[in-house]
Amino acid sequence: MVLRKLGHGARGTGRGGERGFTFVELLVAAAMVAVLFVGLAGHLQGGIMVWQRVTTTTQALQRERVAVQRLTRDLAGAFVYSANAATYGVSPKVPSPELSAGRLRWYTIEPSGPARRGQVRVVTYSCERLQSQVGLWRASQTVAQARDEEPVRELLLPDCDSLGVSFPYLPEDASQPLRWLPGWDPGASQDLPRFFELELRRAAVSKPPIRLMLALPAGLLKPPQDAAL
Amino acid sequence: MLRSRQGLLLVEAVLSAVLIGVGLIFISRGLGGQLQALARVTEQDRLIALANSKLAELEGAMAFGHAPLSGQGSFGAPDEAYRWAVRAVPRQEEEGEPPACEVTLSVSREGASTVSMTAVWPAEWIPPAWF
Numbered sequence: 001m002v003l004r005k006l007g008h009g010a011r012g013t014g015r016g017g018e019r020g021f022t023f024v025e026l027l028v029a030a031a032m033v034a035v036l037f038v039g040l041a042g043h044l045q046g047g048i049m050v051w052q053r054v055t056t057t058t059q060a061l062q063r064e065r066v067a068v069q070r071l072t073r074d075l076a077g078a079f080v081y082s083a084n085a086a087t088y089g090v091s092p093k094v095p096s097p098e099l100s101a102g103r104l105r106w107y108t109i110e111p112s113g114p115a116r117r118g119q120v121r122v123v124t125y126s127c128e129r130l131q132s133q134v135g136l137w138r139a140s141q142t143v144a145q146a147r148d149e150e151p152v153r154e155l156l157l158p159d160c161d162s163l164g165v166s167f168p169y170l171p172e173d174a175s176q177p178l179r180w181l182p183g184w185d186p187g188a189s190q191d192l193p194r195f196f197e198l199e200l201r202r203a204a205v206s207k208p209p210i211r212l213m214l215a216l217p218a219g220l221l222k223p224p225q226d227a228a229l
Numbered sequence: 230m231l232r233s234r235q236g237l238l239l240v241e242a243v244l245s246a247v248l249i250g251v252g253l254i255f256i257s258r259g260l261g262g263q264l265q266a267l268a269r270v271t272e273q274d275r276l277i278a279l280a281n282s283k284l285a286e287l288e289g290a291m292a293f294g295h296a297p298l299s300g301q302g303s304f305g306a307p308d309e310a311y312r313w314a315v316r317a318v319p320r321q322e323e324e325g326e327p328p329a330c331e332v333t334l335s336v337s338r339e340g341a342s343t344v345s346m347t348a349v350w351p352a353e354w355i356p357p358a359w360f
Contacts, residue, residue: 032242036249043256050260054267061274068278168286170295177297178290195289197282208307213282221293 064210067136067157071198071214074108074123074140078216081107081120081143083189095122095146099184099193101163102126106192110140122146127160127200134203136160157200159207164199169224178221185225192219269342276311276344279304280336283313284346287334291354300359311338317359319352328352332359 021029081097082088088096098105104125112119124139135158139151168178184193193216200210237245283304290296301314314337317330330352337343 032246039249039253043253043260046257046260050263054263057267057271061271065274168290170293174295175298178295194293195285210278211282211308212278213285215285215289219289221289221295 063157067200068210068212070138070156071125071212074110074125075106075214075216077108077110077118078106078192079109079218080190080192085188085190093147094143095124097186097190097192099165099167099196101165101182104163104165104198107143124151125156125163127163130155133158134161136163136200159203160200161203162201164201164209166197166199167193168195168221170221172223179224181224187222187225191222192216194219194221272338272341273344275308276336276338276342279308279311279313280334280344280346283336284334284348287315287332288348288350291350296354296356298356298358300356311336315359317350317355319360320349330355 081094085096088094095105097107106123108121108123109118110121111117120143122141122143125136127136128134130137130153133155136156137153138156139153141149141151145151165184166180166182167184168180171177171179180197184196186192195213195215198212198214200212202209287297300316301312303309304311304313313334315332315334317332320329320331322328328351329349331347332350332355333345333347335343335345
């Protein structure tokens, strides 16, 4: 087959005796262009899909990294504000530390001001729906603010549905592995755990939960005191 | 291959189609490569998170005298496919410094890359099986 112009001068003769395209030529050319465009469109669509996926995944990874870094930094300065449990209940009240699946709250020392002096802050992390947005929310207040102000919360990780926590305890037999229990027993001196496992569960079923082991340098590893744990 | 007042030969048409086809194949491979790179980044991120977690767990437990005797193991669900291993090497300490070891934790998955992290811990923490 040779796609040469058909009908020499028989039809489509233009001005000056120049020949035009035949109908068959136009059809063949249109078909080739159509095939070409279908192929290009498929690739363009694939490219857009890949670009969207890369952007979404990268943003999600970045958000996760920021959230984990924030948590790690807040926990690095964690300390026991008062070993007396009654301190947290007297007026004016200061919030009591809490390490549970519902909420994580502790006192931390954060460098602040031009002299970078440590400032005591109450930090709270919780997975809940706020401002019609489900996610991991963080609040940080000074002790004075925590006494009489509602905390201003910032969304750290969208789509975080719920928290799961697990705490290690020393086994009675030292040769056995650590005992992992879902609750933390602070004991009489309001101890913090040396480390714990945090699971951030997502609202989207397709997204796997994020599991982290978080360390508190000022915490302790001890045997469980409360049998109810 | 433009010629005035002549149509395209079949060879020319076929050559054009082949060139376009080759171009599209390269574009496809480029897109596939991007997806593979994304999967590698995600995998690497997971490995680093697991290594950080394991290092925090080991350090926390060993500071209270509870070291796992075996220097290797696997992770719990949903990360059963990943394995960890530790190796300790005594450090050349200066005079007066307490004895310390360089502990290297490696986290890997079969068929995937490995991530290693190193920490310096007191030599008294380290069980013999780790050397």
